Amino acid sequence: MGYTQEMTESINKVEAARAANTALEPRRMTAEEKDKLLEEYHPDYKSKEFELLKMGPNKGEKVPHELAAVLQAHSRISGKSIDLSNPDYDVDVLIIGGGGAGTSAAIEADNNGAKVMIATKLRMGDANTMMAEGGIQAADKPNDSPAIHYVDAFGGGHFAAKPELLSKLVCEAPEAIQWLNNLGVEFDKSSDGTMITTHGGGTSRKRMHAAKDYSGAEIMRTLRDEVLNRNIPVVDFTAAIEIIKDDKGAAAGAVLLNMETKEILVARAKTVIIATGGAGRMHYQGFPTSNHYGATADGLVLAYRAGAKLLYPDSLQYHPTGAAYPEQIFGALVTEKVRSLGAKLVNVNGEVFMHPLETRDVAAASIIRECSSRGNGVHTADGIGVWLDTPMIELKNGEGTIEKRIPAMMRMFAKYGIDIRKEPILVYPTLHYQNGGVDISADGMSGVENLFVAGEAVGGIHGRNRLMGNSLLDVIVFGRNAGKHASAKSKDVNVGKLTLDHVSAFEKELAEAGIETELVSPKLLPVYTHGNPRFEAKNF
């Protein structure tokens, strides 16, 4: 084990205080305290990390530097001539992305009788949905209601959600759970069928449904199996690199790139759904991420270049508990369910410094404060963090709880010799979720006719912070919603002549804005060289 002396000494203090800390019910922060904390410590408030866009639908608005670079970059097809007259694929609904939202959309569009196709740059199911651990919210208990869910999410998102999207999210949540259950998703239930539900940060009722701590994986593998059963065509290892429009200005397909052979393909469609997911692999502000390898904001780039407006692209979620030790899993997600089950956050001195179930932005800011100005962080060989005292879970709920309820967490740390039933784990915030994204109306359509967006690529469902369990919910509710509306719409569409004129217009605007860059986008995949001096010297 590579614990530093400081870590070992601190663990002793954590152990000594454990019984008292387990019994403690820490005070929740007031609204004023939270506002002040966020302003001083949350990464979204660091103005030097942002810049104003010089062009495009959101010109003049601020976004992280890394996002500005890909939004204001060259197209991957600039200077290439693409033959649009003989499409390789011709479908009713083209879905870009094979995660939770894309597959949900595909199933509903298929139910509607549409000819559907999924194009996805890695495999179907390679998505953040697969990695969601903690659970999915739905107000289906007698002491709860969609209205209470609405207030929790609206407040937790700093009152910035679009009401028509949020009301859809909460009102369709129970049906989403029922839909998944009917597809065969195994939710944790007691013997009489009652769903076992817990709190998440910022929830006022216990409405977190789970499948152990493989909630997203269980949902994703079931949706994938269903897409396969229906024989819906999935073109995998194939990324969309540009939206195609028709001469009426509506979305009408996409230019695709085979990730391995680099062949360019053309898909023509009556309607298009962007379901490309999040952006953790952009590593905003140098943060590690809990996200999937392919989470590179591609959908935002595609939509932006096609003329769609983004909403809250400056708002990111840093999950408070990324693994800070060992270094092999640095930044990996430690599910919020660990805190739902009773583990508290403890500083170097063994003190509980906050209520464990504040909203994620508040919890992340609070950990950053503890590790910076307050000087109460625990140092590792090359980092810092605070303890998440997992043994409290079994002290509170009995032996065996960890293996039963969070087996993935137990396994992840056991591989490095850490038994989370007996030892605390060290955590620090990790880049987790893109709160912002493409602005849509309640039918899922962006500002571009026939261009629909679903899942993490959407902005405005949650506002400026998202509650745990509301994104698994959002990919299902808004994935299905986009699938239904895009397939219904496709029945009335006559696709005009295909064109990529908007891409050349974008290039022209780029030049007029005086932007000089060699970067092409979408990014598609990150490059990692792990400090190898042979490659660091080159232009990565």
Added chain:
Amino acid sequence: MEQMVNVFLAGKKYEVPSNLTIMGAVEYAGYQLIRGCGCRNGFCGACATIYRVKGDPELHACLACQTKVEDNMYIAMLPFFPLEKKLYDIEKIKPTEQIMMQLYPEIYSCIGCNACTKSCTQGLNVMQYIAYAQRGEYEKCAEESFDCVMCGVCSSRCPAGISHPQVAMLARRLNGKYIAPKSQHLEDRVEQISRGDFKELIESLMNKPLEELKELYNTREIEK
């Protein structure tokens, strides 16, 4: 100075830092992965890998993103393994013993060698869950196989040609849909919503002035 070890990627030798995972080592060596890399967190099964350590006959299987390199490791990534996935209509099948016989009859050819269990990257008792599937005990099969990431290493080692992850997938869906008890409170709530019971309440919230909503949020009662 960090300690270095030698690893052999598909037979070719590279010197890499000893603290890296296998996935990290492949990238350190200069490869940009397209296949064989997914969630990088042990949930998706994209990075199934088999390896031997020089001088030791034992064949190991692991997820490259979850395993540290060792000196003299001979590494072969297994980014895809052909599994037999049978198509079915979940609405039409029933959780009977016959359904396994119809869709995956090869499970009855299991010779009990236990190679599947020995190779499981998640440490699951694979042969046991296949035994449950043979007997139509889908609830037990579902529970035993629950942590499966469908990487396919078990099937690569099976002399009977069983596609274990697909068998388990079917068992879990049967269990989730047909065998696990129904949630009455869920059915009731869906019914109430479709009747419009909450419509007025939600609409009044959507139209409330911001200050009132803030007050409502900041003073709301939180279930213990």
